[in-house]
Amino acid sequence: MNKITRSAVTLLGSLCASTAMAQSSVTVYGIVDSGLAYMTNANAAGDSVTKVPSLTGSFPSRLGFRGVEDLGDGLQAVFVLENGFGVDTGSIGQGGRLFGRQANVGLKGAFGTITLGRQVNMSYIAPMKADVLGPNLFAIGSIDAYLPNARSDNAIGYLGVFSGVTVGATYSFGRDASAAGGPSATGCAGEVAGNAKACRQVTGMLAYDSKEFGVSTSYDVMNGNVGAAGGLTSSDNTDKRATLNAYAMLGQTKIGAGVVDRKTRAATGRVDSDLYYLGVSHPLTPALILDAQVAYRDTKASSSDVGMLVARVTYFLSKRTAVYTSIGQMKNKGASAVSLDAGGTVGVGKTQNGLMGGLRHTF
Numbered sequence: 001m002n003k004i005t006r007s008a009v010t011l012l013g014s015l016c017a018s019t020a021m022a023q024s025s026v027t028v029y030g031i032v033d034s035g036l037a038y039m040t041n042a043n044a045a046g047d048s049v050t051k052v053p054s055l056t057g058s059f060p061s062r063l064g065f066r067g068v069e070d071l072g073d074g075l076q077a078v079f080v081l082e083n084g085f086g087v088d089t090g091s092i093g094q095g096g097r098l099f100g101r102q103a104n105v106g107l108k109g110a111f112g113t114i115t116l117g118r119q120v121n122m123s124y125i126a127p128m129k130a131d132v133l134g135p136n137l138f139a140i141g142s143i144d145a146y147l148p149n150a151r152s153d154n155a156i157g158y159l160g161v162f163s164g165v166t167v168g169a170t171y172s173f174g175r176d177a178s179a180a181g182g183p184s185a186t187g188c189a190g191e192v193a194g195n196a197k198a199c200r201q202v203t204g205m206l207a208y209d210s211k212e213f214g215v216s217t218s219y220d221v222m223n224g225n226v227g228a229a230g231g232l233t234s235s236d237n238t239d240k241r242a243t244l245n246a247y248a249m250l251g252q253t254k255i256g257a258g259v260v261d262r263k264t265r266a267a268t269g270r271v272d273s274d275l276y277y278l279g280v281s282h283p284l285t286p287a288l289i290l291d292a293q294v295a296y297r298d299t300k301a302s303s304s305d306v307g308m309l310v311a312r313v314t315y316f317l318s319k320r321t322a323v324y325t326s327i328g329q330m331k332n333k334g335a336s337a338v339s340l341d342a343g344g345t346v347g348v349g350k351t352q353n354g355l356m357g358g359l360r361h362t363f
Contacts, residue, residue, distance in 0.1 A: 035358020
């Protein structure tokens, strides 16, 4: 009898273990992307430079862990831990954060997904389908470096999809805890007793997608505080962006366009600008993709405008591995000094031409 009982207990334990394993899973994923870039007019003297880019190639390199557990009745526990790194030196990205791209946990159900922690916000998500170049080294992220780095620390997030309509929002109590500098780390930790506006950030998005077309709009307002970058040194200082993005499918060809309206009220003054972009993506063959994009930033009450023209060809060696090349030009006017390559340098008022090629592997 004892032998039968022990066998039954063992079998029951095995079944429970199997069920638990079926209900919970963790996925390891990543991108390793690197190449070479040649840039003209990289300084005031007009010298050129050849380099291995550090921020991105066609996509920023990353290592991530994504987990999900079935809690029953359609409810799931989810988490994402995603690290960004530079292939050129192996250094950690996003201001030295261990999981600087994402670090959040949440609940997912028919109501949508609610998350807590560091996460991409709606300014990151809204243009994703309309922007055909995305985080490419030559792209609109070179003109507005915040767009491919739109993440919020200390945030509550929500994202829900209902019959093609997507609704999303984030609320951050302290939008950026790192003071390392750059668009990924602007030193605004927030969560200050007695000052709820200090480093607060709110973003929202409304989108509709179908097989033929899609449209999205987003709004983003971030407050500053003492020591924050970008001149936002008071909680009364704000940086606001409103976007409108759209795409249409003409057969296999995608046409995407959008505008980013930005209004900055900083200690250094007031700056208003509009960034327009228009792009096309077309498969020349099943393995060969052509992307092209034009963009223009109009800075109000200033002659320091900037225009960009980029083309990219990607050839897929397999589902996971691709080679690519990009060519582009950034034309600076007045006192503008926007480099064609994200994170690069250019002489003030100079036109910069660039050529870039690389290799990307996903896993």
